[in-house]
Amino acid sequence: MSIFRKFRQWQFSKQRLEAFSDAVFAIVITLLVLELKVPHIANIQDTHEVLHALREVAPVFFSWIISFFFVAIIWLHHHQILSMVSGSDYGTAWINTFLLFFICLLPFPTALLGEYHHSAFIVMLWGLTVSATCTTLVWFYYYNTKYFLRDAYNAASVRKNVRLSVLAGPLLYLAGALLAWVSVYIAFVVYALVPILYLLPLDREKFRPSVVEV
Amino acid sequence: MSIFRKFRQWQFSKQRLEAFSDAVFAIVITLLVLELKVPHIANIQDTHEVLHALREVAPVFFSWIISFFFVAIIWLHHHQILSMVSGSDYGTAWINTFLLFFICLLPFPTALLGEYHHSAFIVMLWGLTVSATCTTLVWFYYYNTKYFLRDAYNAASVRKNVRLSVLAGPLLYLAGALLAWVSVYIAFVVYALVPILYLLPLDREKFRPSVVEV
Amino acid sequence: MSIFRKFRQWQFSKQRLEAFSDAVFAIVITLLVLELKVPHIANIQDTHEVLHALREVAPVFFSWIISFFFVAIIWLHHHQILSMVSGSDYGTAWINTFLLFFICLLPFPTALLGEYHHSAFIVMLWGLTVSATCTTLVWFYYYNTKYFLRDAYNAASVRKNVRLSVLAGPLLYLAGALLAWVSVYIAFVVYALVPILYLLPLDREKFRPSVVEV
Amino acid sequence: MSIFRKFRQWQFSKQRLEAFSDAVFAIVITLLVLELKVPHIANIQDTHEVLHALREVAPVFFSWIISFFFVAIIWLHHHQILSMVSGSDYGTAWINTFLLFFICLLPFPTALLGEYHHSAFIVMLWGLTVSATCTTLVWFYYYNTKYFLRDAYNAASVRKNVRLSVLAGPLLYLAGALLAWVSVYIAFVVYALVPILYLLPLDREKFRPSVVEV
Secondary structure (H helix, E strand, O other), rough: HHHHHHHHHHHHHHHHHHHHHHHHHHHHHHHHHHHOOOOOOOOOOOOHHHHHHHHHHHHHHHHHHHHHHHHHHHHHHHHHHOOOOOOEEOOOOOOHHHHHHHHHHHHHHHHHHOOOOOHHHHHHHHHHHHHHHHHHHHHHHHHHHHHHEEEEEEHHHHHHHHHHHHHHHHHHHHHHHHHHOHHHHHHHHHHHHHHOOOOOOOOEEEEEEEOOOO | OHHHHHHHHEOOOHHHHHHHHHHHHHHHHHHHHHHHHOOOOOOOOHHHHHHHHHHHHHHHHHHHHHHHHHHHHHHHHHHHHHEOOOEHHHHHHHHHHHHHHHHHHHHHHHHHHOOOOOOOHHHHHHHHHHHHHHHHHHHHHHHHHHHHEEOOOOOHHHHHHHHHOOOOHHHHHHHHHHHHOOHHHHHHHHHHHHHHHOOOOHHHHOOOOOOOOO | OOOHHHHHHHHHHHHHHHHHHHHHHHHHHHHHHHHHOOOOOOOOOOOOHHHHHHHHHHHHHHHHHHHHHHHHHHHHHHHHHHOOOOEEEEHHHHHHHHHHHHHHHHHHHHHHHHHHHHHHHHHHHHHHHHHHHHHHHHHHHHHHHHHHHHHOOOOOHHHHHHHHHHHHHHHHHHHHHHOOOOOHHHHHHHHHHHHHHOOOOHHHHOOOOOOOOO | HHHHHHHHHEEHHHHHHHHHHHHHHHHHHHHHHHHOOOOOOOOOOHHHHHHHHHHHHHHHHHHHHHHHHHHHHHHHHHHHHOOEEOOOOHHHHHHHHHHHHHHHOOHHHHHHHHHOOOOOHHHHHHHHHHHHHHHHHHHHHHHHHHEOOOOOOOOOHHHHHHHHHHHHHHHHHHHHHOOOOOOOHHHHHHHHHHHOOOOOOOOHHOOOOOOOOO
8 A cells, every 4th residue: 555655656747658658659550560571472463463462461461450450549548548637647657657568569469460360379369468458558547537537527427437438348359369269250350340349439428518628 | 420420529639649640650751761671792892783782672762762752741731731720539530540540551562562663563552552541631631621720711712722732642643553554664753753742832822821820 | 077068058958858768768668579579380270389389489578578667667767857857958968868879779688688598698788788778877867966956856865866776776787687697597587676676766755745746 | 932932931830840850860760779680699608609699790780889879969960950940831841851861761771881891882872871961951950040040049150150060060971981982991980980079069159148948
C-alpha cells in the first residue's frame, strides 16, 4: 500500500506521456509493414506468375492488416481515456510502460503469424499477445478514471463502462486465441471482427451530456 | 445515418491527431531508404565496377525518390487541410486512420517497384496504391471542410476546390497506373510529373483575402 | 572556462529538446523488437517443434526485455529531471546528445547479447554500454539541476541525491558487467534486478513538500 | 517571381514543421545503428576471436559515429535557425523538405561507407551527400532569416554569418570528399574534424546583446 502511495506522490506530465506513447504507437504501426517482404519472381513478364507470387504474400498481408487496425484502435482508446482525465502520475507512467511493452512486442507475433498461419500454437500466440495488451489497457482505463477523472464525467457510468465494454477486448481475443485449436480460420474470423466492435466510440450519453473536452 | 452521427458526437484532439500523423509520415518517409540495399562490389578499387554496381541500384533509387516526394506532398496537404479547420471528431480520426493505412502500406509497393520495374502489373500496383491514398485524402479534405471549416474561409470556393484540384491526384495516378500496360516508362513519367503539380499551394485568393492562420 | 561559458550563453528550447529525445527513446524502444527474428520451423503442425523453435529465441527475448525496461527507465528519469528545471541551454543540448548517442547504440550490444549470451565479453559489453548511458544521465542530472533547478526545490537535497541514488546505476551495471567474467548468469541477474530499484520515483519528500510541477 | 510569391502567400505552422522535422531527424539518427550487423563468431569462448570479429565491425562503427554526430549537428542548427524566426511559409516547408530529403538519404551512403571504406569513390559519395545537406541548410538559414528574422536580431550581422560560418560546412565536406582521391584516410580525418567546428554555438554577441528567445 505504501509503495502504491509513493507512485501516486509524483505527478507526471500528461503531455509528455502522450508524446512518447504517440511516437511508440506510430513506429509500431509503421514497422509492421517491414514484414511484407518482396517475393522472388522468376519471370516478371508473366502476370500469372506475378499474381501467384503476390498471393503467397497474402497471409502476411492479412496479419499486417489485423495488427494495423489493432494498434489503431488501441491508440484511439488511449487517446479517449487520456482526454477524460485531468492529469497523470508515476503510476500512470508505469502502467503506460507495460501497455507499450505489449504494443512493442506485437511485430514479433505478427511476423510469426504471417509466416506460420497454419500453426494453431502461433495463431493462439498472436491472440494471447493482443489479449494481454487489451487487459493492460483496461488497467490503464481503470487507474486513470479512478484517480484523475474530470468532474464533468459521471463517475458511476464510467466505472460501469470500465467493467463492461473495454473488458470485452481481452475476453474476445482470448476466446479467438483458444478457438485456434479448433480451427485457425475461426480464430482469424474472430481477430478480424473484434476491431469492428471498436469502430464506434464509447457511448458518450452514458457519461455526460455535453461534448468531450480534449 | 445514426452511426455517422455517433462518430460526430465525440470530439477528438486535433493536436494529438497531428502529432500521431506527423510521426507516421516521418517514419514512412524515413523507412523508405531501407530498401536501398548496399550492392555487392567485388573489386572496389575499380571505379567502373563501383559505378556499375551503383547503376544497378538506380531503379530502387528512382522509386525511393517518387515515394519520398509523394509522402512529402501528402504531408503538406494534410497540414494545409488541418490548418483550415477548427476541430476534429471521431469521424476525422477514422478517415485519418485509413489515410495512414495507405501511407504505411507504401513501402511495400515501393520495394516491389524498385525490384521489378519492368513488370507492368507491379508498376500499376504502385499507382493504384498512391491513387487510393489520394482518394482517402480527398475524403479527409471533404469531411474536414464540411464540418469544421473556419469562418474566415469561403465555404463555396473550398467546396469547389475539393471537387477540382485535389481530385486530380487520384485520377492522374490512376491514369499513370493504367498506362503501365502500354509502357512502364510512360507510367514512370506520369508518376514523376504529378508531384510537380502539387508543388504550389492551393490558390488562396479563391478562398479568402488574408493569410491563413495556422 | 570560456568555452563552457559560450555553451551557457545560448538558451535552448526545453520543449524541442523533449520532443526530439522522446522520439529517439520511442524509436529505440521499438526497434529493439526487430532483433526477434522469426525462427525456421520445419513441421509447424508439431507443437513440440514450434515450442522448441521458440525456446531458441528465448535468450534474444530476455535481452529484449532487459533493454526495453532499461530504455523505459532512462526515459522516466529523463522526464523527471527535465520536470525539475526551468530551462535549458546549448550545454544541456550537447549532454543530451551524448545520452542519446548511447541510447541509439543500445540495439547493437542488445543484438550481440541475444546472439552470443554465453560469451563473457559480449555480456560485459552490454553492461558497459548501459553503465556509460547511466553515467551520462548523471551528468545530465548534475548539469540541469546545477544551472536550471526550479526555486521550489531544495538545492542541497537534490545535490546529495545526484551524488547518491542516480550514481547507483553506473556502478551497479559496471559491477554486473565485470561479474560476467565470473559467470554470465550472475551478470544477467544483476541486469534484471537493477531496473527494479528504479521502479520507484525519487523520494520527493527529500526535495520539497508539495507535488512536482510538470 | 510570381511563383516565388505564391510560395510566400501561404503561412505554415512553424510548430508542425518542427514536430515533423524532429521526428525525421530522430528516426534517421536511430536507424543508422541498424547497419551495425551482428558478426559471425565461430568460437565465442575465445575472447581473441570475439575481439577480432568486433574489430571487423570497426569501420561500420566509425561511419556510424560520424553520421550520428553529423545528424545531431544539423538538428542543433535546424533548431537554432528556427528559434531566430517568428514564422514560416510554404517556401520554408519546401526547403525543409529538400533538407529532410538529404537527411533521409544519409543511411545509404553511410552503409556504403561502412562496407567499402577503401573505395575512394564511396568515401567521396558520403562527403558529397553531407555537403549537399549542408548547402540546403545554408539555403534554409538564408530563407528563414531573410523573411522571418525576429526584430531583436541584428539583420546585417546575421546576413554576414549566413555567408561565412555556415557556408564552411558545404566547402569543408566537399574538400574532404575530393581529398578521398588522394587518400581515404585524409577524407576520414576531415569528416571527423568538421563536426568539432560546430560544437560551439554561433557567436551570439555578433547578433544581439541579450539571450536568444526560444
